[in-house]
Amino acid sequence: MIHRYIAHIQQKTNLSSQEAWWLLEHVLKPTPMPLVTQNELTEAQSQKLEEYIDQIARRHKPLAYVIGWVPFLDLYIEVQPPILIPRPETEEWLNQLIDLLIPKSSQIQRILDIGTGSGVIGLALAQKFPLAQITALDINPAALDLARKNATINNIQNIEFIKSDLFSALKSDQMFDLIVSNPPYIPRSALDGLSASVTLWEDHGALLADQDGLEILGKIIAQSADFLVPNRTLPFQMVLEIDRTQHESVKKIAQLHDWDCAVTQDLFGNWRTAWCNLSTQTSSDHLV
Numbered sequence: 001m002i003h004r005y006i007a008h009i010q011q012k013t014n015l016s017s018q019e020a021w022w023l024l025e026h027v028l029k030p031t032p033m034p035l036v037t038q039n040e041l042t043e044a045q046s047q048k049l050e051e052y053i054d055q056i057a058r059r060h061k062p063l064a065y066v067i068g069w070v071p072f073l074d075l076y077i078e079v080q081p082p083i084l085i086p087r088p089e090t091e092e093w094l095n096q097l098i099d100l101l102i103p104k105s106s107q108i109q110r111i112l113d114i115g116t117g118s119g120v121i122g123l124a125l126a127q128k129f130p131l132a133q134i135t136a137l138d139i140n141p142a143a144l145d146l147a148r149k150n151a152t153i154n155n156i157q158n159i160e161f162i163k164s165d166l167f168s169a170l171k172s173d174q175m176f177d178l179i180v181s182n183p184p185y186i187p188r189s190a191l192d193g194l195s196a197s198v199t200l201w202e203d204h205g206a207l208l209a210d211q212d213g214l215e216i217l218g219k220i221i222a223q224s225a226d227f228l229v230p231n232r233t234l235p236f237q238m239v240l241e242i243d244r245t246q247h248e249s250v251k252k253i254a255q256l257h258d259w260d261c262a263v264t265q266d267l268f269g270n271w272r273t274a275w276c277n278l279s280t281q282t283s284s285d286h287l288v
Helices: 002-012 017-028 043-057 063-067 088-107 120-128 141-153 188-193 215-227 247-256
Strands: 069-072 075-078 110-114 133-138 159-163 178-181 238-241 260-265 271-277
Touching (some): 002 017, 002 043, 063 069, 075 141, 088 120, 088 178, 088 238, 088 271, 110 120, 120 159, 133 141, 215 238, 247 271
Antiparallel strands (some): 069 075, 238 271, 260 271
């Protein structure tokens, strides 16, 4: 009978069957009875389910904000509005980055994550590179509080969180082997084209940037070299998530600051990630 509720949720919302299952599990908490063995919801549970369906279908509230968490690689990440919800596109390139760098793990001692948000990028790297120290920056104190909570939940200790506008709070002698960032990069002109679940619920300051979305990316590219330990044996030393329209612009900006960058597409076929190295050696040969 539980499949009847799954079908009902999908009929009223645009959720997948897996997402509908997560919503049902959330409704049943803290009921000890496993979801697969409970044939009927109680009246209170049915009412709660309809409230959640209304939030998702009518108020465009993202499922992640309703249930309060998302899975991300091997992490359990709590989320809360308006801190950005981690996306599959980010999970994809981060997993690729980890696979590429694991053989070089002995050479990676310090990693910088700029604009950490809920902490997913820094935490995933801290988990996969336990001998490295990760520094995660964000300008939003609420985001940093959430990221620290997620570090505790996932029992990750080799990471520190610092309130900083890009590099501003770092000391001049703080140097890193790798810099990663998923910064604000969506052009302000594209705001009307975003879904209501994004525009009504997520932090515009963490989404949008001036100069056709390139302002923050340009600052990171221009300043990153000052905080990197040169390492020609790494395939890349800076990885940036970008907008699908920015692949040519980012490469041109990078060239102005002596970076070689290869831009790759995401699982939806959109340009998504710039993999950059300060040496004359391009990083494209290392990407598959």
